[in-house]
Amino acid sequence: MVLNYIWVGFFLIAFVVALARLIIWGDTSVFTEIINASFDSAKSGFEISIGLTGVLTLWLGIMKIGEKGGVIQSFARISAPVFGKLFPDIPQKHPVTGSIFMNISANLLGLDNAATPMGLKTMQQLQELNPQKERASNAMIMFLCINASGLTMIPITILMYRAQMGATNPSDVFLPIMLATFTSSLVAVLAVCVRQKINLLQKNLLLFFGGVILFIAGLVWLFMSMDQSKVNLYSTLTANMILFSIICGFIVSGIRKRINVYDAFIEGAKDGFKTAITIIPYLVAILVGIGIFRASGAMDFIIEGVKLGAADIGLDTEFVGALPTILMKPLSGSGARGMMIDAMNTYGADSFVGRLACIVQGSTDTTFYVVALYYGSVGIKDPRYTIQLSLLADLAGAIAAIFLAYLFFS
Numbered sequence: 001m002v003l004n005y006i007w008v009g010f011f012l013i014a015f016v017v018a019l020a021r022l023i024i025w026g027d028t029s030v031f032t033e034i035i036n037a038s039f040d041s042a043k044s045g046f047e048i049s050i051g052l053t054g055v056l057t058l059w060l061g062i063m064k065i066g067e068k069g070g071v072i073q074s075f076a077r078i079s080a081p082v083f084g085k086l087f088p089d090i091p092q093k094h095p096v097t098g099s100i101f102m103n104i105s106a107n108l109l110g111l112d113n114a115a116t117p118m119g120l121k122t123m124q125q126l127q128e129l130n131p132q133k134e135r136a137s138n139a140m141i142m143f144l145c146i147n148a149s150g151l152t153m154i155p156i157t158i159l160m161y162r163a164q165m166g167a168t169n170p171s172d173v174f175l176p177i178m179l180a181t182f183t184s185s186l187v188a189v190l191a192v193c194v195r196q197k198i199n200l201l202q203k204n205l206l207l208f209f210g211g212v213i214l215f216i217a218g219l220v221w222l223f224m225s226m227d228q229s230k231v232n233l234y235s236t237l238t239a240n241m242i243l244f245s246i247i248c249g250f251i252v253s254g255i256r257k258r259i260n261v262y263d264a265f266i267e268g269a270k271d272g273f274k275t276a277i278t279i280i281p282y283l284v285a286i287l288v289g290i291g292i293f294r295a296s297g298a299m300d301f302i303i304e305g306v307k308l309g310a311a312d313i314g315l316d317t318e319f320v321g322a323l324p325t326i327l328m329k330p331l332s333g334s335g336a337r338g339m340m341i342d343a344m345n346t347y348g349a350d351s352f353v354g355r356l357a358c359i360v361q362g363s364t365d366t367t368f369y370v371v372a373l374y375y376g377s378v379g380i381k382d383p384r385y386t387i388q389l390s391l392l393a394d395l396a397g398a399i400a401a402i403f404l405a406y407l408f409f410s
Helices: 002-025 030-069 071-086 095-108 112-129 138-149 156-164 170-195 203-224 228-256 261-278 280-295 298-312 318-328 333-347 352-363 367-378 386-409
Strands: none
Touching: 002 030, 002 280, 002 298, 030 071, 030 112, 030 228, 030 261, 030 280, 071 095, 071 203, 071 228, 095 112, 095 138, 112 138, 112 261, 112 367, 138 170, 138 367, 138 386, 156 170, 156 333, 156 352, 170 203, 170 352, 170 386, 228 261, 261 280, 261 367, 280 298, 280 367, 298 318, 318 333, 318 352, 318 386, 333 352, 352 386, 367 386
């Protein structure tokens, strides 16, 4: 029902705003822009799904080899002490725990091409354990909220964009991004734990979160001690080495188990193709709603309203220039990326607004895209409180990004 209300809301708000633009300002092009946006968004949704087909086919084929070779089960045993607490409804040592471990690890390293297929595989396994096939389970909600919070340790793509836009020191946003995305992810996990009445004071969870904090501190220290060229070189090299090592490791595990590696890959690859086709309607639906909302001018009204409200209560309004990126981030990844680039073009890559837009871009993932993609792949129609808690994490990430931008660059 939540997705239904949100989707209908996009259309109704867009219609009211467009009608106001036509009647009050005489803007006769507004409805043409909306219709064009609906066609463009539908095309974009289809192209994204088709673009995912090859990646899904590859990685679900590799995952099938890992599953039959016993690697996924090994990851499940390694991660059981922590994930067994965060996902209490999953049976002990179930293979899905290993898939969750791999997905989160890929996200941490910024390996988007691997993280998404692993995430979709995880959703399929969680759906097998789900007693109500059209309603999100507790484990699904925890998994989706963690993914939507976008915890990424190495935001290499953002650093590359900053370098291309002429930033003096492209990696100067690295530390603020890491702190902001950690904040959003922590809020997501805590919110779901509170909602699902999971005890946060368990020894394994305290040790895990403490270890994560120490790891982040160590990574920050390491990267802050390097110059820009080495940061880009080592982070990219490390990520790609890990990715290729995973592929080779899975194949070797299959050989050791004496399975037909090629046949196992084909079996998994077929599932990847089917999954890519399944998600097309869900992606088209949500992207069309978002595209119409944007084209109507509704987002521009929100931005101006926030600016006026902030000025009225005496707040500094310098952050308002990054609001398009902040508001677009939960709705569209490509849209938010475009807003980030536009902010750097308009204000400068080394400006406060340009840096803030980059921090926001790296602080969370795209909530509505993630929900539509993952839940759509297994036919979930009732997300329960997934979107509300994911948006709470988005809000925490945005507030943290603004605070950190003022702290580091004001």
